[in-house]
Each structure stands twice: as C-alpha cells, then as structure tokens.
Amino acid sequence: xxxxxxxxxxxxxxxxxxxxxxxxxxxxxxxxxVALLLDLLLAAGLLRLSADSSWSVLGAAAAIVAIRRxxxxxxxxxxxxxxxxxxxx
Amino acid sequence: MTHLxxxxxxxxxxxxxxxxxxxVEAAGAVVIFIGAVLAAFQFLRVLPRRDPEQFVPVRLTxxxxxxxxxxxxxxxxxxxxxxxxxxxxxxxxxxVATIRTALNYFLAxxxxxxxxxxxxxxxxxxxxxxxxxxx
Numbered sequence: 001x002x003x004x005x006x007x008x009x010x011x012x013x014x015x016x017x018x019x020x021x022x023x024x025x026x027x028x029x030x031x032x033x034v035a036l037l038l039d040l041l042l043a044a045g046l047l048r049l050s051a052d053s054s055w056s057v058l059g060a061a062a063a064i065v066a067i068r069r070x071x072x073x074x075x076x077x078x079x080x081x082x083x084x085x086x087x088x089x
Numbered sequence: 090m091t092h093l094x095x096x097x098x099x100x101x102x103x104x105x106x107x108x109x110x111x112x113v114e115a116a117g118a119v120v121i122f123i124g125a126v127l128a129a130f131q132f133l134r135v136l137p138r139r140d141p142e143q144f145v146p147v148r149l150t151x152x153x154x155x156x157x158x159x160x161x162x163x164x165x166x167x168x169x170x171x172x173x174x175x176x177x178x179x180x181x182x183x184x185v186a187t188i189r190t191a192l193n194y195f196l197a198x199x200x201x202x203x204x205x206x207x208x209x210x211x212x213x214x215x216x217x218x219x220x221x222x223x224x
Contacts (some may be wrong), residue, residue, distance in 0.1 A: 001111070008118070012201060018131055019129060022136065023136070023144065026136055026139045027139055032144040032145075032168065033141075036144050039128075039155070040129075043122075043158075044157065046121055049185065050114050051124060053181055053185055058188070062184075065195075
C-alpha cells in the first residue's frame with residue numbers, strides 16, 4: 001500500500017504543478033494560481049505523510065503548511081498595495 | 090488470568106489496532122485522492138472562462154475533501170497511540186497530529202471565509218444577510 005500511496009502523491013504533485021502553470025497562463029493572476037498549486041501540493045504532502053512519516057517528510061509537510069498559510073495571508077495584501085494607474089484628467 | 094493469556098490478548102489487540110489503522114488511513118488517502126481528481130476536473134471546466142474568481146469553488150471543493158481526509162488521518166493517529174512502542178514513535182505521532190490539527194483548523198477557517206466571499210459577504214465572516222441595525 002505504501003508504494004501505491006507514494007506513487008499517487010507524486011502524481012498529485014505533478015498535477016499541482018501543471019494546474020498552477022496552466023491556471024497562471026490562462027488568468028495571469030498569481031494569487032489564485034499559487035493558492036491552487038499549494039492546495040494540490042498539500043494534498044500530495046498529506047498522502048505522502050500517511051505513507052512515510054520520517055522526520056524529513058514531517059519537516060517538508062510542516063514547511064508546506066507554513067508557506068501555504070503565509071502566501072494566502074500576505075499575497076492579496078501585496079497585490080492590493082500595488083499602486084494602480086494614474087487617473088487621467 | 091495467566092501470563093500467557095495476557096500475552097495473547099495484547100498480541101490480538103496489537104493486530105486488531107494495526108488492521109484498523111491501515112483501514113482508516115486508507116480511507117483518508119482515498120478521500121484526499123478523490124478530492125484532488127474532482128478538483129482537477131472542476132478546474133478544467135472553469136478554465137475556459139479565464140476568471141481567477143472561478144478558482145475559488147475549485148479550492149473549496151478540494152478544501153472540503155482535504156478536511157475530511159485529515160479527520161480520517163487524525164483518527165488513525167489516535168488509534169496508533171494505543172500501540173506506539175517507543176518514545177520516538179510517540180514524538181512523531183505528536184508532531185503529525187499537531188500538523189494535521191493545525192491544518193484542519195486553518196482549512197475550516199478558509200472554507201468559511203471563502204464561502205462568505207462567494208456569497209458576496211465580507212471576508213471577516215459576516216454574511217450578506219447580516220445588515221446593520223436601523224438607527
């Protein structure tokens with residue numbers, strides 16, 4: 001079962017990268033594409049964690065959770081704080 | 090009860106809990122896999138609209154499945170503590186359970202916030218039906 005779960009986690013990881021890249025190419029919106037990418041990577045990480053709970057996998061899963069949280073909290077702020085075009089008179 | 094009987098019942102308990110852990114963990118993995126596949130199909134359906142707002146329902150679907158899968162995985166962690174043999178195993182279980190519990194909390198909060206955004210409310214958690222009282 002461990003091999004199947006590990007293989008599935010790699011498949012979902014690849015799917016995450018593809019979805020993130022295609023999503024960004026289609027919408028040019030960094031926040032939504034990265035959020036989708038990280039959610040799918042998280043799914044892959046959780047699957048991997050159930051197959052292998054060594055300290056390195058645990059550290060990687062914790063890092064993904066932390067990065068995902070930081071991106072979701074701070075990326076919209078960064079986008080909203082970008083100055084828009086000057087108003088025309 | 091003799092020493093031999095206690096040994097046998099401990100062995101049976103260990104085998105039973107092991108089987109349950111595998112079953113519950115597999116259920117969690119299947120739920121997470123189904124969620125990822127469904128999210129991918131939903132993504133392909135909304136992609137032609139080229140609207141980033143359309144990705145929110147995709148993330149909501151995936152988030153719900155992840156939260157459910159996490160519940161199964163937490164249940165298997167709790168079961169595993171019944172037979173964890175060493176302090177290192179217990180330490181790993183504690184870290185895994187902490188990561189999963191924190192993630193479950195954040196996922197539930199994000200799902201709630203994004204549902205409110207989809208309904209047109211504010212991200213702070215107020216639904217659009219909650220209007221200011223008349224003065």
